[in-house]
């Protein structure tokens with residue numbers, strides 16, 4: 001592909017061009033893809049409604065760019081090395097030719113079930129090749145996938161299915177996770193008790209658990225695709241047709257379905273993949289994210305396949321069978337670019353160097369970080385011990401809503417500084433705003449990170465509720481996309497992300513709204529009221545601290561009460577959102593108008609005992625004293 005920037009000077013020149021003439025710049029990149037029909041209008045936009053259209057009039061199918069166009073020259077190239085959870089189980093490699101066949105068979109199977117362009121398909125799957133095939137099969141026939149991370153509960157799953165009105169769920173009987181096996185199909189069955197839109201459940205047999213199949217509704221994945229034709233015409237999609245929905249948490253309400261569209265997402269994920277990782281044809285790339293998050297969408301599935309890359313798909317966890325698993329896999333497949341989250345780095349750091357130094361990591365060229373701020377100690381450990389002082393660390397800042405990496409170094413081309421994500425990619429125009437919406441020109445001042453010009457893979461809407469998209473992202477600062485993050489820019493123009501400025505917490509790189517956790521807690525029969533805040537956590541980045549007012553506090557054992565509240569969160573969202581600390585309180589600090597003063601609760605969770613700033617609006621200051629006295 002002819003997309004790669006090859007020097008820092010070229011980056012500076014391209015960046016300038018992309019700002020001075022964005023449409024010409026992106027036309028150049030878009031022209032390197034296969035279009036069924038060339039676009040007429042490169043960009044049409046306004047950030048009020050908002051209304052953003054890239055490559056209008058053009059039509060394409062993204063899967064032709066991920067598969068078909070590679071087949072002639074690179075059909076026998078490995079697309080994925082699948083590494084199972086159990087290192088002794090057989091691994092599998094799938095070539096582009098084989099992936100094409102599998103995708104076409106699955107696409108034909110979906111069609112045989114009556115799936116049409118625009119229908120929504122929910123994918124609730126472990127990290128398997130079948131999951132990747134299912135995703136691409138949806139895109140092949142223009143069905144809109146909505147992947148739900150397999151760690152979410154049946155309640156969370158049914159909310160997402162209902163919001164998208166999905167027609168089919170693709171799932172597995174269960175999944176392997178380290179030494180454990182987790183049941184999935186039962187979760188789906190429970191979820192479907194409250195979902196009317198689902199016509200069929202396609203079940204891939206992953207752990208041989210012999211799960212119950214409901215006649216007429218449930219179909220076995222492999223039996224279904226076995227006799228399907230090996231070719232499937234790629235459905236013609238308009239640039240702005242929906243490619244997928246991915247649910248993500250915000251400050252308020254239930255998670256929202258972020259919508260990405262075909263043309264722009266294709267152009268940007270491929271461009272960012274090749275440049276950030278400086279990926280070359282024969283390199284082996286490994287992104288350790290789960291396909292249920294945006295990182296997995298953009299940098300396991302779409303970006304690498306669009307660029308014809310060979311990637312690793314890992315079913316397991318970094319600590320099984322021991323804490324050297326990541327490094328063992330890097331050695332086994334001679335990984336060249338490795339992309340993971342700070343939380344993984346921090347937890348593996350604690351295991352000492354013997355478990356790292358056993359393995360040959362000399363093939364690594366670029367090591368990346370994503371999902372949360374990386375602290376200096378973790379950055380340095382990663383750089384010294386994994387990159388051996390030779391590999392640039394690309395600290396990539398982006399979001400579900402941005403679709404692709406926005407701020408980052410480009411492999412070894414860019415200068416780097418620990419804890420700084422660095423510079424914007426070409427085409428990205430970040431600004432820092434103060435509380436009044438004025439642009440902060442000076443350096444080293446914290447501001448609200450906003451983007452002032454569209455980029456191809458940006459969020460188009462929140463599914464079924466365009467007003468929500470407008471209110472959350474485009475209303476705080478008129479004319480800007482608001483990221484929800486606070487950031488600083490240093491004298492060299494490098495950006496440093498401080499963290500969320502809204503009620504979103506980032507736990508091990510997973511994003512939760514405090515309101516959504518409170519809602520789950522409040523479903524507990526004992527909970528009267530709750531307030532959830534984040535607090536600094538050595539490994540997870542942020543931990544979840546819940547203050548809960550309960551009834552029958554005196555009659556129930558506090559440990560039992562905590563367990564029961566945790567269970568409510570596990571059921572409402574999933575185990576991944578379990579509070580780390582639950583403090584049973586008699587009341588929450590409120591203003592006279594009844595608003596919870598979270599600022600105070602955040603300070604208490606951080607360990608503050610006396611200095612809470614202005615508390616003059618507090619209704620009952622004694623509540624604070626009581627909470628402090630019993631805090632962890």
Ligand code: PRX
Pocket residue numbers: 248294295369370371372373374395396397398399400401421483484485497499500506509510511
């Ligand atoms: O706060 C930022 C943080 O993760 C948020 C986005 O979360 P999500 O949509 O789940 O996507 C995560 C993976 C792209 C951001 O608003 N974040 C992401 N990357 C970084 C980061 N914070 C600091 N540094 C990063 N590199």
